[in-house]
Amino acid sequence: MGGGTPVSIQSMLTEPLNNVTAALKQTENLHKAGCEIIRVAVPSNAVLPTLKIFASESPMPVVADIHFDGRLAIKAIEAGCHKIRINPGNLQNPETLTELAALAKERSVPIRVGVNSGSVAPRKGIRPEKIDPVTLLIDTVARGIQMLTDLNFNDIVVSAKCHYVFSTIATYRRLAGMFPYPLHLGVTAAGGLRQAVIKHALAFGVLLAEGIGDTLRVSITGDPIEEVRAGWDILRALNLRKRGAVVVSCPTCGRTAVPLDKITAEVETTLEALVTDVGEDKWPDSIRTVAVMGCVVNGPGEAAAADIGAAFEKTTAVIFRKGEIIERVPVDDAVQRLVALVEEAIDASR
Numbered sequence: 432m433g434g435g436t437p438v439s440i441q442s443m444l445t446e447p448l449n450n451v452t453a454a455l456k457q458t459e460n461l462h463k464a465g466c467e468i469i470r471v472a473v474p475s476n477a478v479l480p481t482l483k484i485f486a487s488e489s490p491m492p493v494v495a496d497i498h499f500d501g502r503l504a505i506k507a508i509e510a511g512c513h514k515i516r517i518n519p520g521n522l523q524n525p526e527t528l529t530e531l532a533a534l535a536k537e538r539s540v541p542i543r544v545g546v547n548s549g550s551v552a553p554r555k556g557i558r559p560e561k562i563d564p565v566t567l568l569i570d571t572v573a574r575g576i577q578m579l580t581d582l583n584f585n586d587i588v589v590s591a592k593c594h595y596v597f598s599t600i601a602t603y604r605r606l607a608g609m610f611p612y613p614l615h616l617g618v619t620a621a622g623g624l625r626q627a628v629i630k631h632a633l634a635f636g637v638l639l640a641e642g643i644g645d646t647l648r649v650s651i652t653g654d655p656i657e658e659v660r661a662g663w664d665i666l667r668a669l670n671l672r673k674r675g676a677v678v679v680s681c682p683t684c685g686r687t688a689v690p691l692d693k694i695t696a697e698v699e700t701t702l703e704a705l706v707t708d709v710g711e712d713k714w715p716d717s718i719r720t721v722a723v724m725g726c727v728v729n730g731p732g733e734a735a736a737a738d739i740g741a742a743f744e745k746t747t748a749v750i751f752r753k754g755e756i757i758e759r760v761p762v763d764d765a766v767q768r769l770v771a772l773v774e775e776a777i778d779a780s781r
């Protein structure tokens with residue numbers, strides 16, 4: 432993470448750790464969807480036995496999210512977790528902090544100093560209303576970093592999450608100029624699917640376009656699979672990462688004679704299953720954009736930049752490659768024909 436490596440995608444487990452089978456199943460599904468780092472809540476000593484099993488069997492690195500008690504961070508490292516996320520407010524005991532920093536250093540476990548706008552603390556003698564929220568967030572992060580660097584611990588990741596797009600952009604811009612540590616991008620309490628995706632896409636889009644951010648989590652109230660999908664969509668839209676093919680489709684109009692929304696959804700689902708099966712490393716670079724267009728008159732031309740595509744009439748569809756029509760098939764066969772072209776390209780690139 433950091434140092435020019437590709438921006439990685441994280442999510443957080445919603446299954447409680449006390450059901451380790453369900454937790455591992457959810458982790459496996461998130462990994463298949465493209466999740467690269469998984470965070471789990473470690474709320475008490477009670478989950479430590481299952482945390483150990485989980486950390487050893489997870490298909491991706493495990494981040495322990497520590498609540499309230501810094502000693503749990505030490506126990507999470509002993510249980511095999513690969514990274515710790517902790518709020519500096521939970522690291523006030525000097526002995527615990529010293530022990531944690533020493534153990535994390537010995538095991539090469541990074542620590543994320545993770546602050547949310549709801550958990551900031553002004554310095555003694557300063558009234559919170561006298562300091563702007565972004566400065567308050569950064570001040571809290573700075574003190575957390577200082578606590579670790581004073582102990583000669585530097586394997587640090589930083590996050591400072593707030594609710595608002597402009598505050599998020601302002602906060603991370605300042606952090607990027609202040610510290611040499613990798614930045615974990617996030618927006619806290621962002622809402623349900625649509626609201627959350629819009630906020631994250633706006634904030635992350637600006638920051639990532641400026642080269643700010645090393646890893647990210649899209650926080651959505653709902654299925655974490657959607658967090659992973661949204662993370663990929665943001666990175667793919669910015670040309671920062673590749674995964675399978677992006678499906679482009681027209682908005683439809685009076686010329687459209689087929690249910691293009693359903694066909695588009697079917698193409699997306701089928702291609703997503705295909706990249707999960709074959710793996711991004713075996714995906715052919717010749718198929719990065721697949722078009723689904725609502726008419727034959729304008730579809731192939733409007734989607735000329737797509738690698739392959741289908742444009743639909745009432746009973747037949749034309750299949751095209753880079754805007755050139757290569758065949759005509761019945762409407763019901765069009766999706767399968769597109770998929771067959773992708774599979775041929777996968778076979779040819781092996």
Ligand code: SF4
Nearest residue numbers: 681683684725726729
């Ligand atoms: Fe309408 Fe055809 Fe354009 Fe789709 S591609 S919006 S159906 S004109």
